[in-house]
Amino acid sequence: MTSTELAGATALITGATSGIGRATALSLAGRGAHVLVSGRDAARGDETVTSIRSTGGKADFVAGDLGDAGAVRELARAAVDLGGGHVDILVNNAGVFPGGPTSATSAEDIDHVYAVNVRAPFLLVGELAPAMAARGHGAIVNVLTMAARFGMAGLALYGSSKAALTLLTKAWAAEFGPSGVRVNAVSPGPTRTEGTRPLGDQVDQLAALAPAGRPAVPEEIAAAITYLVGEGATFVQGAVLDVDGGRNAT
Template identity: 40%
Template sequence: MPTPASPADPRVAIVTGAASGVGLATVRGLLAESAHVVAVDVDPSAAELFAADPGVLTVIGDVADPATAERAVTAALDAFGRVDVLVNNAARFLLKPLAETTVTEWDAVLRTNVRGVFLFSRAVLPTMTAQGGGSIVNVTSISGLVGLANQAVYGASKGAIVTLTKALAVEVAASGVRVNAVAPGTVDTPFVREPLAALPDPEATLRTIAATHPLGRIARPSEIADAVLYLASPAASFITGTVLPVDGGYTAQ
């Protein structure tokens, strides 16, 4: 049986895609709030990255594998007795015209981006319900809110997360579990820079992308993490089923 939280207890969070970018910034933000974190990543180097921090347990695995979600929840319960927060951040990107996209690529993107959110959300809900509450924050994208060329597959996966967020929020509201999402614009992470590296002038392309955001720049990972942490916190106790764009004004145009 999960341990009920008291106001003085550190929160316990599970963060997927924890080893870089927004996930890593979210882990650091949670640790700054004295939370305990189960950091989940497919990259084995995540274990070394967090090895020196006693507040972090690392689970290495594919978020699309049901066993990974089960191991993460078990790790949190065995070590800390409950799960207060789930951040579904792990994702796979694809920048490619739909007509050139293979079935294998489609399956890979949807498997990580949508199936992963489904599996981890399903895994934490019995615990959160038994505790009388919890917060799930999904990281979607502006690509799930507006149409962007060469992102039909990625956008479809992120749009699915938007709908999942809203439907699940209504479904579990009576149990005290809140479900929200953050929709970042372009963020300066390896997730963004790696696909651009194959282009003739990656920095010029990044400047062009930045100019499409009314604030004239792309986001820092910590700026997205701050929004995630807010929605996960008691300060957002009356917010559920919302999708918060953190996009420098992109979707306001």
């Protein structure tokens, strides 16, 4: 779909070199946003940028390792520069989702998952939301997971990190909402991406537990993110939109 709904807006999307983030980048660019595609892999980033530009959209790649706090702050500064002095939309999509028994989880594993899934969004919001608030508008979407809603054996670390991001969504809605910055979240169910491909049949087995009975494609999650940053959601704040094929209802 092509529209000009987001014309003039700059959107920083983390993890836009793959999967849900890439689909979101294409979607927001298709609505006129200048999309800043972020990730570590420049080749995949360039591929996303090229796809957007080939359809007349505006995009640039901005590298950053979200596991490094200094690099996260540098990413925010680079995004503002590339964005012509403003970032209006932030999609905290990048995430790591290792599974395994709690007893086999090391301190380093915990630090890494929390650095990428919690600390990086926290620092990006701290760097970018105040300027949005000063301008009186902005939209932030955090990408969660249905595994933050209930206990799943093997997903204690991942689920807990996204549960922290769930609370942060509400805390930031309370903090920045009065200044015109809407903060919301999307909670996906199993989705076919480069990141879940190594899981093979497990994705289908997990998806089979939900009413939809199948995994999502990235575009279905991107559509919800696009709604939350757009004109149709101007009164939606602090919400978690479940896009999980109905798993939350069962």
